[in-house]
Amino acid sequence: MSDEMDEIWALYLDDGAQSLDQMENALLALQEGDEASAGEHVSALFRAVHTFKGNSRVLGLATVESRAHLSEDLIGLVRDEGVPLDEEIIDILLYAGDVLREMLEQTSANRADVDGSSSEELMDQLRDKIARCKGEDPAAAAGGDAAPAEAEEAVAEPVAEAEPETVAEDAPAEEPVAEAEPEEPVAEEAAETEVAAEEPQAEPEAVDEPEEAAAEAVEEAEMPVQAASKRLIDDPSYRDIFSGMSEGAIAKFRQFMTDYPGDVSGTYAAAKREADNLHHAAGQMGLDEWAETLSAFMEQPESNAETGVELLAALVLRLEELTRLDLTDEVITENTSDATFFEAIKDALGILSDIGTNWSVGEEPNPERVATAAAHIREVSDGRGLIRVGDATKRIEEATNTKEYRAAELYLYEELAAVEGVLKDEAAASSISPSELLRAWCAEHAFDTLAAVDGALIGLKKGGEVDKHYSAFSRNMRLIFHACIYHKLDTAGQLAMSLIDLFGRVQTSHSAPDSILMHIARGFTDTIELVFDALEQGEIPDTENLDILFEQASNAAFAQEGTMTATAIERRLRLPDRFHRVLSPESVRAASASIEASHHFIIIRTDINSDVELAEKFLEWISAPNIHSITNVTVFRDEETLFDFLIASPLDETEVLSALTEMDPSGKLLSIDEALEDHAAEVSEDEGSLAGDVDQPISQGPGLTSEMLESISEVAASQAMVNHMLSDLAETGLAESVEAALRMADKDLEGSSSTIRKVVSEFTSRLQEAAQVEAQLVSQMAHLQEQTVAIRSRPLDMLIRPLEALVGTLSRKNKTEAKMTSAGGQMSIDVTLMEHLRKMLRVLLTERLSDDKAPQNIHMSFHRDDERVLVTIEDDGQPMDEAGLRTQLDMHLKSTSSDLRLIELPGNKGMRFHISMPLAMVVLEGMVVGIGGIRYVIPVDTIQSIVQPRESALRPISAANGRMVLRMEDGSMISVHCMDDRKATSMRDADANGNRRVFVVLGVGDKTLAVPVDELLGQQLVLLRPLRGVLRQMRNLTGIALLAGGEVGMVLSTNSLMSDAVEAA
């Protein structure tokens, strides 16, 4: 025998001794009662015996393996089934350790299996104990018959594993359990069969019953392929040894090719010896093709030099090919005890993947390779209690075509992704992510999967084979979920899962999905297909419809019930947030009924979890006819678990309190937390005037009102009258009338003067009438403009409410309870501006609340100066990527000339966002003034006062280059700023009518400024329009406004005026 085989046996002896040492150490530690580490010792014990069993099996030592196997079974009961570890088990296992050690020494010395008869006592003890631990009849098990016990296991196992799975329609995995759960792991069964064959004394029935014996013989005959699935070469240690051996042999064969012509006989004999050695080793390794190749070479007779060299060359080529096939590609990591789970299965997973790929291009898989890789994964996963991964590998082995194989592989990856969810660090350390692979695959096949979903929906609509269609829908929708996550479409992914949930519940009721559900599902598949398509084209997809569908899915249960939604109840009662997630359709129905009945709604805090008597009393009370228990929610307070019950009752707060006191006189365990009121009126008003959905554009309002139509009619009538009167006047011919009067008086001016005066007087009178009608027209136009402005003006509350709802929705998606507060909601802005703001804030909030560490508190405040609307959003979330946000907001920022600033709050306390929008299209209440023949509009909220100071109150300040200041009655001095070019001193002059000049005093913050004006023309609402083109360069102006009289007013920028004044000073 070769040196390498010596090495293999030495390795077996060494490894085996180590395993048995570990076994003994673990047992002794357990015997000493080291309870703190008991779990670790049991695991170590299991691993040691498991390793020993595996080594024995690969060397074909069936008797040794069977003893180790049964020992492992007993330990498994302790580790996995909750069987207590008693002294008896420890004693039996210590005895087993001794027996196995003796066997190890014998087998290593003899290089052959041992006689099983000497260890029957151990087998009896193990079987007896196992049977008792399982609650079975020990007599039956201890009858010295291994077969019944094992047969029993074989029967029991599939039943325990039986489970209907919901998987793709066409995959074997989706078939009912009977097909999905075939047999015990192949290698295990093979080993057990060998044990039975080697122990005829343990099989008395086989002798007495020829038919059974024959059946066993058939079973054995069918097993070799499966038995070979676990070969010595699969062990990396042995593989290394054989690799070295074959490498050396191939090198020698090459040398023999050189030597052969010089010494035919000697080289032939040497080559044959070398081939014989390698042949023997290959046989031990289970490398049948190697053995056949080498046998064929050895059978060749000695030949001449040329033929001999050719034969050697052919042998070398073949051995090199076999080396590539068997020794280089599929090195499976076997070090399962120390390696991470993912490292331990990495190679085998790669092999299964290659097999699948090759099969899909027509290369039939080698069942042995599949079985070996699958068995390896199963062994590793079973060793760690990950039994569902093991189950998944069985499906791969059962696959009979590429489709089934891929479906099984997908199923395996889903299970591995679930493991990754728990063992994230291990997965990361091994650079393998089944979840990413799974998602990528699902994304790649998303369109096919969507087609399958559509097919299932069509099937459900048609009726018939409902369960099959439900299963197909569920399975394929799950794959769509993975595709969504791959593309980071979290809302879409959650919607997919919600649909699985909604359809799953309908399936349970054995009814067909209703039209609402079908509508949402179809809407989802249609939308997500467009989204996937856009992503494939490299475009930014429109996902807004998904958000709408998500909301519909969230409320589907309520829509199906035909009741109010949970949100409606929450708003009516202003329910605390903690109740939001527990409002079921039943709760909503009960609350609706109680609202109709005008019952009192009261929240009762209870501490009843540890007081069953009080709990029973309280629950009996809330079951009384006059109490309606709407819902209740857990409240965790420190270590305590409390419950808040929302009840409705005709009893008022005092009566309820009285009842609670009767049950709990201390008042500590039952107390009223809050009495709620029905806010129906406000909600109704809100629903009428305030939009409730942030996804919907801001309402453009009612359009033209009847009042406005009336005003327009009046304006039109007045305008027509003015036109008619002016036409009449134009046609009158004043000059002709005067001439006619002169002619009548023979050109005597004095004689005709009275007539002329009358003609002119009449003309003047008609002209004045026209002027009066025109003044009326101006007034009507001013009124109409105010109405128009008012109709475009919206309070910001209208935007805030839907944003609050959005925050609630998004935070619920993240399973958080983010809250939004606001200030400045009473301020009105133009509807167009608000629409831009809505879009920007929606994007911002969605981004913030989609973050893993989403903020819990968001405060939004609105301010306005005379130039800009300023929105400040402050939260306690994590820093965010500014560039990404800007990209999303870019269009809106540009179209509104707005600015965005992001500030990280100190101490990582959150973020602050500033959005500054120019007052374009803003509704402004302004004071219209005349200065130097120009109309100016001053924002009313910046006017502190309007004064007509005495001459003495105006003084030049020499220290400020003669700049004028206005001394107010309280003694304060205010700088004066002229809007036109007049000299400062002229401000003291009275106007043309001898009146003292008027000054408008402006104030922003602590700054003040007095502006002299020629006339005050009145206050009115104006629609501010931005300055465009060259007008944008004008100083001290915010924009322009069309005034009621049709004139254009320049809107003053108070901020800018203040800055100029400071500079001038």
Next chain:
Amino acid sequence: MTHNVMIVDDAAMMRLYIASFIKTLPDFKVAAQASNGQEALDKLSEVPNIDLILLDIEMPVMDGLEFLRHAKLKTRAKIVMLSSVAVSGSAHAAKARELGADGVVAKPSGTVSHDLEEKAGDELARVMREQFANA
């Protein structure tokens, strides 16, 4: 055949209600109870042959979703969520499905649903039996 059930719920009264309801089902029996996810994981090791787990979501120490994440790797027992926050179409229900819940039933009247049997008994029994319909 009788299926062994483990009840996992932090509300003691709710465990009583559920256990009382299960007594009305001849094909099920209560084999174990736990008041949080961690305790339930321990029970899985201690009590063999649990076939079905009725699982609440909001619990102290370890919540139901975290338990589900771990338990789905280690047991073949069917897991049916029975929780007040598992309202149809809710985020919690969707997450439970994502993590592999075999069935989801909403408690009808909150965390402590004294009317479980009356209002959701039929649905719960149907979902429980459905888990073994093809076994």
